Amino acid sequence: MVSSKNPAFLNGVPELLILQCLKGRRMYGYELVQAIRDATGEHVVLAEGVVYPVLHMLEREGALSAERRTVNGRSRIYYALTDRGTARLADLADTWRRLTAAIGGVLGEPGHA
């Protein structure tokens, strides 16, 4: 666990990536799948079955707002960060950095005390 608390301590990465993408601009689910695939050079490929449930969960918790729009006859649901979502992103990103720095230190990577 990370600094005392429990959730599997490395989970929540799909959530982190989704929130980070939405920080730049509002996006819809199908678009997020490809954005994450591209942005990570295919190192992280989240299937739709991963992305959609996370989006629904984040909306339910008030971290995202959703807006249905039709473009070219396609119905899309655009998601945008709320204040709560912005805070959540900051928190997750911070945890992630601390954790990877700590593990990187053990692995003997350059750039740590």
Add this chain to the structure above:
Amino acid sequence: MVSSKNPAFLNGVPELLILQCLKGRRMYGYELVQAIRDATGEHVVLAEGVVYPVLHMLEREGALSAERRTVNGRSRIYYALTDRGTARLADLADTWRRLTAAIGGVLGEPGHA
């Protein structure tokens, strides 16, 4: 998944840390718990219930060799990397670096193309 294959893509970190610690010198389970806690500045605290099963699994798969010794009346089981364990460590560390680099890139951290 990482570059096409499935296992939860961030799991195996306890395993990675244990193997890395054993790269330096042979250690026993109880010692590993503390070594990892200390080396990560308490950012990663693996309970014994996490460490021992991983050690058993790694030994079963031939990545570690075990040797029982008694020190100060305490019975300890020292583990050491085998060639297979060394290879496994290299593989896990590589995957970890690629993955964290990719995610770090999305998070807009300095030090990526």
Add this chain to the structure above:
DNA sequence: TACGTTACCTAGCAACGCTAGGTATTGATC
């Protein structure tokens, strides 16, 4: 008309590792 793409969705499962217990010995404290 058939196929690939876009775009959404969910049920169900597997695995990882965390919780929470357990045993036994040693050494210090009272």
Add this chain to the structure above:
DNA sequence: GATCAATACCTAGCGTTGCTAGGTAACGTA
């Protein structure tokens, strides 16, 4: 001489995460 903390090992069982594998429907093109 009893009690407690620390050392050192162990396992059963559970919860969460997120992956698999499906399904629907509309659009464009061959």
